[in-house]
Amino acid sequence: MEFFFKTALLQCFDDKQDLVESFHQETPGDDWANVSMDNTTGKPTVGNRPQLSSFAVTKLGFYVLPDARTLPRPDDLFLKPPYYLAIYGGSQTAVEVQYSHSPTLELLSDYLKKRCNINNQDSRRPPAAEINLHQSPFGFGLTYDRLTMSVENRNPYFLVSPIIILSFVEGVLGYKSVSVEASSWVFRRDVELRKSR
Secondary structure, X not given: OHHHHHHHHHHOOOOHHHHEOOOOOXXXXXXXXXXXXXXXXXXXXXOOOOOOOOOEEEOOOOEEOOOHHHOOOHHHHOOOOOEEEEEEOOOOOEEEEEXXXXXXXXXXXXXXXXXXXXXXXOOOOOEOOEEEEEEOOOOOOOOEEEEEEEOOOOOOOOOOOOHHHHHHXXXXXXXXXXXXXXXXXXXXXOOOOOOOO
16 A cells, blocks of 8 residues: 555656646637638637637546636537537426527527417417526527426417427437436436538
8 A cells, every 4th residue: 555655656747748648728808819811701710719629638547527617608618519408397288498508499499489389369379388497697699408388378278298399309310318216307318419501
């Protein structure tokens, strides 16, 4: 036991570059610092951005946590897999979806709003369900991390069910179920999602 501690202690004084294959070689600045004007097209372009790295692995076999200053903003960081999605549907009047990939929440919201029935019992003819995207408190710009679907204060004959969202998540987006409890579902996707052009 004593030999192990002496050896490990002596290794602490070895060359740091040999011990840690760190990704902290270049500290990235803000995203706007890499923006320049392309002379051929006249449009702004973004220069080389630092690659998203996972934890740096040392030769000793443990992980080194990255420095928070070197990590990209959440709206950029969560565009890369793995993606997590949680659905909560405990009542008959509301369903909530929490998600780490904002563009997919926008797609789900657009799809549900387009396919929602009209409440014919109300002379104003509003949608039968109210679908709202909620902005994330992290990152810059318009990034969503939550979608709510409810029929409160609408026609009492309409109820919301998480089944349409579950079908969309598994059938259209290709997510795999991670855990299921009474009225909550958690999904994960490891393959990157990109917007169609």
